[in-house]
Amino acid sequence: MSLDWIYYAISWILLTWHSAWDAIGVPVDAVLGTNFAWILAIIFLVVTVRVILFPVFVKQIKSQRAMQALQPKVKELQEKHKGDRETLQKEMMELYKKEKANPLMGCLPMFLQIPVFLGLFHVLRRLDPDKGNKTLYGWTVDQFQSASQAKLFTAPIAGKFGSTADELASLGANGSTVKIIAGVLVLVMIATTYLTSRQMILKTGWAEDPQQRMIQRLMLYGIPASLLISGAIFPIGVIIYWVTNNLFTLGQQQWVLRKFPPPVTAKKAVAPAATRNPVQPAKSGGLFGRGKAAPPAPVKAAAPKVAGPKPGAKPVNNPKKSRPAKRQG
Numbered sequence: 005m006s007l008d009w010i011y012y013a014i015s016w017i018l019l020t021w022h023s024a025w026d027a028i029g030v031p032v033d034a035v036l037g038t039n040f041a042w043i044l045a046i047i048f049l050v051v052t053v054r055v056i057l058f059p060v061f062v063k064q065i066k067s068q069r070a071m072q073a074l075q076p077k078v079k080e081l082q083e084k085h086k087g088d089r090e091t092l093q094k095e096m097m098e099l100y101k102k103e104k105a106n107p108l109m110g111c112l113p114m115f116l117q118i119p120v121f122l123g124l125f126h127v128l129r130r131l132d133p134d135k136g137n138k139t140l141y142g143w144t145v146d147q148f149q150s151a152s153q154a155k156l157f158t159a160p161i162a163g164k165f166g167s168t169a170d171e172l173a174s175l176g177a178n179g180s181t182v183k184i185i186a187g188v189l190v191l192v193m194i195a196t197t198y199l200t201s202r203q204m205i206l207k208t209g210w211a212e213d214p215q216q217r218m219i220q221r222l223m224l225y226g227i228p229a230s231l232l233i234s235g236a237i238f239p240i241g242v243i244i245y246w247v248t249n250n251l252f253t254l255g256q257q258q259w260v261l262r263k264f265p266p267p268v269t270a271k272k273a274v275a276p277a278a279t280r281n282p283v284q285p286a287k288s289g290g291l292f293g294r295g296k297a298a299p300p301a302p303v304k305a306a307a308p309k310v311a312g313p314k315p316g317a318k319p320v321n322n323p324k325k326s327r328p329a330k331r332q333g
Contacts, residue, residue, distance in 0.1 A: 007123070008141070014123035015141040017052055021045040022147070034155055042154035042161060046124075046241055050248040053120050054256070060113050065260055067109035068204075074103055075212045082212065096215075107216045117249070121242070128239040131162040134174045154241075159185035161241035182240070189243040190235035196250035198228040203254060207261045 022045040026032055030041045054061075077099060085092040100107065127141065131152040138148035152175070154161050160175040165186035172179050201223040211217045235243065 007119070007126075010119050010123040011126055011141045014049070014120065014127050015143060017049050018045050018124075018127070018151075019143065019147060021048045021052075022151075032150065034158075037158035038156050039150075039154040039161075042151060042241075043156060043244065046161070046244050047248050049120075049124070050245055050252055053117065054249070054252050057113055057116060060116060061256065061260075064109055064113055067106050070103060070105040071107060071211065071216060072209070074099065074105055078212045093215075107219065121245070124245055125239065125242050128162050128241045131160075132171070132174055156240055156244070157181075157185055159240055161244070162239050164237060164239050165190065166236040186235075186238075186240055186243065189240060189247060190231065190238075193235060193243050193246050193250070194228045194231045196247055196254070197231060198224065200250050200253045200257065201227075203257055203261075207257075207265075 022041055025041040025044050030044060032039065032041050078096060081092060081095050081099065085095060099105075130140070131148070133149070133152050138145050143151075152160075152162060158178070159182045160177045163172065163175055163177050163182040163186070165183055167175075167177075167179070167182060169179070172182060201220070205220055205224060211220060238246070
């Protein structure tokens, strides 16, 4: 199956944004060793893709909420079918089907972005001035020449950490500079990839379902670890795309988790009696309800309790009342 339609689509978005920034007045030539018009074109490629995929992101959040609400039932099934993995998996699949929850939905936005990532990877790899057919995928010769010379702090966006000497020579790049810029960006890419997964897991908690927990571990540790190796073959422009996408995800997740917080599970909702505070002072005034706490209502002093006589005990006379009055003179 040909992927040319993806390459044409990625090229069209890149060239459209580059033309837009050029029309606004963003310098096409390098400033501080950076061609900002092309860097912004890559950044807004991310914005374009994320806006298109926003409905999918909403479905991802809804699916994660449904999965979290099913955790008590999943735990019951695990206790019921302990030691019988085959029956447990069958029962859980039936539960997911009945409740219309999909444990793989959490990875869907990432999977849908893979064609975009591969398309950008392919387009940037062909930005070699020595290669022919510079008008491929709708590019003009001038646009091709401009993109092949585009740099980030003097490192070409088509260069990569593992670029050979011939590749660097064709791009007119310094090998040490490319390695430093690419290496720093790879570390930032790994860190932001880890943070996006950690942010979601901290808010929603680890899943009880072993399959879902395995996916969470893969997202949290597996993918960042793999980038340490694969990052060496990514062009700098692709890493810029990945880092921007991660930062966009961090902001989007933070907004969604604040606006639509995860449901409180029964385990978290019921706290031990010894740890609960029965009286919480109400907050009044202040910006967003952050003013001083209102003083607690005054508590009336209780009357001292007087112990009554025990059953069968003789009544005790009050010595003050039973004492005879003194006779006078």
